[in-house]
Amino acid sequence: MTDPAGENDARLAVPRFSSFRAEKPEVHARPKAKEPRSRHADKDAPTKSPARHARHRDSRRDHHGLDGSHSRRRHRRRSPSRRKSRDAPQPPEASPEGTSSPVFIVDTEGDRFISRYGGVDRSQIPSYYRHGSGRVLGTQGRLVLHRDGPRDQFSLRYPGEGPSILGKGGLRSESVYLRGQPIRVRPRIKRDDLGAEDHDSGYLSVGGSKRRKLGHVDSESSADEGPSYRSIEGRAKAEAFQDESDEQTSEDGEAVDLSEANPLKWKTIQLNGRVKEHPGDIDAWLELVDHQDLLQRAEASLDERAAASVARSFSEIKVSMLESALSNASAAQDRARLLVRLMREGAKVWSSNMAARRWLELSAEEAGDFELWRAHVDFEMSSVTTIQFDRVKSMLVERLKGAAHVSGLQPNVDTSEAIYVFLRAMRFIHDSGYKELAVAAWQALLEINFLRPISSQTEDRDNMASFRDFWESELPRLGDADAQGWRRYATTSGPTEAPEPVAQEPLEQISTGDVYKAWGHSERCHSERAGRPARTMDDGTEDDPFRVVMFSDIEPWLFAIPESEVKGEVGGELIDAFLVFCGLPPAFRASKWTELAVSDQFTFRSAPVGTGVRNEMPHDADGHVQRATPEFDVGNANVAMSASLLFPGTSWFRYFSSHTKHLAVDAAQILRTLGQLVHLADVGALSVYYLGFAHGQDASMVKKVAKALLKKYPNAADVYNAYALAEMAAGNREIAVKVISSAADSSWLSAGALGFQLFKSSSWMELQTGRKNHAVWRLCSAFDNGGQHAGHDVDTESVSPTVVLKTRQALSSRIQECFYQGKICDAGIYIEGLVLLAYLTVGGCTEPASEAQGNISAAVDVLGNMSAEFESHGYGHSSSHERVLQFGANVLYLNAQRGPFRRQFLRDTLSAFLEPFPQNTMFLALAEWADSGLRVVDETRQLLRERILVEGRDSISGRIFSVTHEMKRGNASSTGAAFEHALSSEVCKFNAGLWASYVDFCTANKQLRGRAKDVFYKAVRHCPWSKEVLMGAFGALIRDMESDELRSVYNTMTGKGLRVHVDLEDRKADILGAASMPSDASLSVHLGGNPGSSLPRIIGFTQLSRSDSFLASSGLVLERCSELDDCAERQW
Secondary structure, rough: OOOOOOOOOOOOOOOOOOOOOOOOOOOOOOOOOOOOOOOHHHHHHOOHHHHHHHHHHHHHHHHHHHHHHHHHHHHHOOOHHHHHHHHOOOOOOOOOOOOOOOOOOOOOOOOOOHHOOOOOOHHHHOOOOOOOOEEOOOOOOOOEEEEEEOOEEEEEEOOOOOHHHHOOHHHHHHHHHHOOOOOOOOOOOOOOOOHHHOOOOOOOOOOOHHHHHOOOOOOOHHOOOOOOOOOOOOOOOOOOOOOOHHHHHOOEEEOOOOOOOHHHHHHHHHHHHHHHHHOOHHHHHHHHHHHHHHHHOOOOOOOOHHHHHHHHHHHHHHHHHHHHHOOOOOOOOHHHHHHHHHHHHHHHHHHHHHHHHHHHHHHHHHHHEEEEEEHHHHHHHHHOOOHHHHHHHHHHHHHHHHHHHHOOOOOOOOOHHHHHHHHHHHHHHHHHHOOHHHHHHHHHHHHHHHHOOOOOOOOOOHHHHHHHHHOOOOOOOOOOOOOHHHHHHHHHHOOOOOOOOOOOOOOOOOOOOOOOOOOOOOHHHHHHHOOOEEEEOOOOOOOOOHHHHHHHHHHHHHOOOOHHOOOHHHHHHHHHHHHHHHOOOOOOOOOOOHHHHHHHOOOOOOOOOOOOOOOOOEEEEHHHHOOOOOOOOOOOOOOOHHHHHHHOOOOOOOOOOOOOOOOOOOOHHHHHHHHHHHOOOOOOHHHHHHHHHHHEEEEEEHHHHHHHHHHOOOOHHHHHHHHHHHHHHOOOHHHHHHHHHHHHHHOOOHHHHHEEEEHHHHHOOOHHOOOOOOOHHHHHHOOOOHHOOOOOOOOOOOOHHHHHHHHHHHHHHHHHHHHHOOOOOHHHHHHHEEEHHHHOOOOOOOOOOOOOOOOOHHHHHHHHHHHHHHHHHHOOHHHHHHHHHHHHHHHHEEEEEEOOOOOOHHHHHHHHHOOOOOOOHEEEEEEEEHOOOOOOOOOOHHHHHHHOOOOOOHHHHHHHHHHHHHHOOOHHHHHHHHHEEEEHHOOHHHHHHHHHHHHHHHHHHOOOOHHHHHHHHHHHHHHOOHHHHHHHOOOOHHHHHHHHHHHHHHHHHHHOOOOOOOOOOOHHHHHOOOOOOOOEEEEHHHHOOOOOOOOOOHHHHHHOOOHHHHHHHHHHHHHHHHHHHHOOOOOO
16 A cells, blocks of 8 residues: 555656656655654655665665664564565656756766866765775775775775785684684574464575674574675675584584585695594695695785785795694604605795704704705705805715715615715806816716726725826816726826826906906906816916816715616716706606706706797788797707607707807817717717717717717617718708618618617608608518618509508507517607508598698597506606607697698697696697787696696796797796796796896896896895806896995805905906006096096995905895895785
8 A cells, every 4th residue: 555645755766878768757746844753653654665665774774784683683573464565576666857856866968077176076976885895896805995085096905904814814824724614504494393474584684693793692693694695796705714612513504515616725624624633644734735835826816016925924834734744743754754844844934043953953864864955955055144165065075975875885775866966066066166176076977987997806995096196197087188088097007198288268358447347257257267177287277276176176076886887777877967967958867866856956057048038920921920930949948858859950849959058068078078988988878869969069070970889889770760860850861861771771770679760760751751652661661571661762652551551560569568578668669650650541530631741630549549558557757658749749740830730639639748748848839839829818828827837747947938938929027927937936946047047138128127136136045156146246237236236246255155266356457457447537437427426346346355345245145135035025
C-alpha cells in the first residue's frame, strides 16, 4: 500500500544518459520542509518509497559499519511476512527530464573552472568516501587515492604502511608464514533445525560484530559471522589467521580449500604442518626454506624500491627456520646440510663480525665437510671489510694439503677435490693480479703428472728434487716453444746450455697530465706482460722481481696423482680444470667435479658481453622485416662438445669463440700446451679438441696439425672425421670427400660407432649441398656393400626401400645393444644416424615442406622416442643425450633454412629440448631466433623468466644469455635491468667478469652513465679480490671519479694485498716524465679547472705519505660499499 500524499515528494533518481527518453510523469509539488521523525517512525513509515528507503538504509550502514551487525540482528528478528513485503522488488521509477534535483546535477556544458583549479567544486556535490579507504581495485592495496585540497591524488603505499596484514610486523612477522592455519567456516545446519523466520530468510550475513572486531567473543554474534560477499573483488579475503583456540573449537568445521585460490598459501600451511608434526624431518624443513623463495617472488610488485628490504626479511625468515631445523637434526649428514644452508643464508643478514664468529665456532666441523669449507672460502673472498689476500691463500693451501694428505695420492682414492681446490686457488691468485704465479703453477702441475719420468721405482722425494732441478734450469716448460718436458730432461741428464733471454717490447706511452690516468694505463700494460712467467735473464725482471717464479713459490701447490688415475678419468678432470682456468669450454666433462667447476661463479671466467645495444630488425631490399640470423660466434656458450661445433663453418654455432683476448692464458700458449699433451704425454683423447682449437685460431694450420695427428694415431677414425669436417668448413669439399673415402675404405677405420660416424658425416655434407638422394646413399652404404658408396660419387635417382629398411633395422638393433652395454656415446652416434635417415626417407610429413626439405616431423618423432630411451636407462641428463638433441636442433635449423616451416612447431620442439637441459645456450639462441620479435609480449623473455631462470635451473650461462637477449631486443634500460637481475641472483652475484661487463656497459651508454659509479662500488663490494674490477675506476670511469676516490681505490688494492706492478708514489716521475711534469696552473687547465683552484689529481697525491694516505682515504671505498649494502637498493 502506498500513501497518495507521499507521491508529492520528488523522488531521487540516478542520472540517465542524455539519449534516454522516458515518459514524463505528472509532477507534484514538493513540500517546503520536512518534520523530523523518530528512528522507529522512519523505519516503519509507509509513505517513503522502497527504493529510497533502501538507499537510505545502505547509506546508514556504510557510514555506521561498526553497528551494522546490530541492525542486521534486529532485521532478522522481524516477522518474515513484513520483511518479504518490504523487500519485494518494485518497478523502477524514471525521473522526469528537465526537473532539477538538489542532489544530482547533469552538467551538459562543462565547468571551465575544473581545469583551472584542478577539481570539481566540492560545495556542489554531496560528501562521499571511497570504498576500501581509497584503495584502487586490482593493486592489492599498494595504490591509493587521497584528497589533496580540491584534487584527487594517487600515492603508493609501501610494505609496512596501511591497514594490512603486513603492517602488523611486516614480512618478518612469523604469524604470516610460520603460523599458517586453515580457514574454517561453520558446518552446514540442516533446514529442519532452523527456525521459521530463518528458514525463509534466504540470505547471508554481510557484516561482522563490533564486539568481535574489538577482540571479544559473543555467543550470538560469533554464530552469525561469516565471510562477506559484498566486496567488489568477489569473495572476501581473510585479514589474518584464526587463533589456535578458534581452530581447536571448530574441529567439526568444514575447511576451505585454498589450493585453487592461493596454492602458495596452501603449500605453506602443509609444510608448516609437516615440520610441526615431524620436527626431525630435515627434508621438510629444507623444502619449507626453499618455499620462501616462491613466496618472495610472489611478493614482487611495482614497489621495487623495497626489494632489498624484502629480500633481507625473507633471509631472516629462512635463517630462523634453519636454526629451528638445526636444533632438531640428529644425523651428522643432516646437520652438515643445514649448516651449509645456514651459513650461506646468514651471511646475507649477519654482520661481518658475527659471521666470522660463527665460522670460528664451526672450524672443527669444516675440516671434514667440503661443502661447508667451500661456503666459508666464498664468504672470506666476498667480504669487502675483512678480505686479505694472504688469509684466503692460507685457507686454500691448507685445504689442498689436507685433501692430498687424506687421499695420500694413492690408487683408488678420489683426488678430484684436490684438483678443484687447486683450480679455485689459481683462479683467485690470477684474479688478484699474480698472473705469473698462477700460470707457472699450472705448468708445473701438468708437467709433474703428465710428463714425469717413466721409472716408478724412484721415491716421491727424489722425484720432487729432480723436478726442482728441472724448473730452476729454466728450460722450456710445458706450453713454451720447443719444450721437451721433464721426462726428456731426466733421461738426458740435464741441459747443456741456457736458453736465450727474451727481449721485451717497450711499453706504449700516452700523453696526459692526469696522474691517475697515466698510472692506470701503465699498470694495465704491465699486467698484460705478466701473462706468462719470465726467466732470470729476460728484460724487465730487475724492476719487477715477481715476474720470475721460483720453485719455492709454487712448491706448496704441487701434488702428484698416481699414474693409473692420470690415464683414467682423473687425468681428464685435470685437463678440464686447466681449460676452465684459461676460459675455454672443457674437453671431456665426464665428472661432477668438472660440472661444478663450469657452474661455479668463482671459477667460471665469463667473456665480456659487449657494451652496445642492437635492437634494429634487419630489412630486405624492399623494406620488409627479415628474420635475423642467430649469432653463432659468441662467448660464454654452454653446450656439449661435438665435431659439428668444433668445425661449424659460418652457418652453425661455434664451440670456441673467435675472440680470445679475454683468456687467462695466451691462446698461442694454450695451443702449444694441448699439442704437447697430445704428442709428448700421449693423451690421444684430446686430439679432436686440439684440432678444433687450432682450426678456430687459424684455419690454414689445420692441414699441418691434422697430418701430425694422423701420423701419431693412424687408427683414429674420429681424427679422420674431424679433419674432413675441417676441410668442409673451409670450403674444400673435394679434400673432405677424399679424406672420408680413404678412411671408409679401411675395414678397421669403418668399424664400430666411430666408423659409422664417417658415413653419417658424408651424408650430412651431401645434404648441405642439397643432394638428398646422395645423402641417403652415403648413410645406407654403412650397412650395404661394405662402404662402397661412402666417399665415391654415385649416379642414382632413388634408393631401394629394402636397403633403407635394412639400414633402419641395423641402427635400431645397435642402439639397443649400446644401451644394454652402457656405451651411451656410441648409442648417441647411431641415434643421430637414425634421425637423419628418418628425415630423408620417411613419408607423410605433417608439417609444411618443399622439395628441398625432408620429413621434419618424422625426425622429431624419432628424437622424442630416443629421448625416452635415454631417460628410461638413467642417462637423461648425460652429455650424449645433449649431443643428440643438439644434432636434432641442427636438423631443425637446416630444414627452416630450406623452405617453409611453422614457427610454433619449432618453438615447441626446442622447448622440449630445454626441459632436460635448460642451461644449453644453443637451444636458447634458436628459440630466440624463432621468436618473431614483433609482438608486444617477448616470448624469449617470458621463456627465460618462467622456465630457465628459476630455482633449480638457474645458471650463469642462462643469466648471461638474458643480458645479451636484452641487448639485441631491448634497450639500455632493459639491459641494465637484466644485469641487475643476473647479479642479484645466487648463481652469479660474485662473478667478477660479469660485474666488470656491467660497469663497462653503464659507462658506454649515456642513459646509464649516472649509475656507473654506484655500479662500480657494488662490484667492489661483491668482488673485492678482483683487480680487474678495481681497475675499472682507472678506465673510462675515471672522468666520474674524484681524486680522493681514486686514491682510495688504489689504497684498497694495496691494503688487501692485491698485486700492483707500478708503485704510485715511487714511480710517479717515470709515469709522467720528470721533464714534462706540468705545473699546477697548467695541470688545472688541462683538467678543466681554473688556475689556482683545487687540483684533484695532484694534491692528494703529493701531500700524503703511503701509510697516511691509506688511513685517510682507503676507507672511502669501504664506506661507499657499506652504504650500498645497508640501504634499500633501487632496482630497475
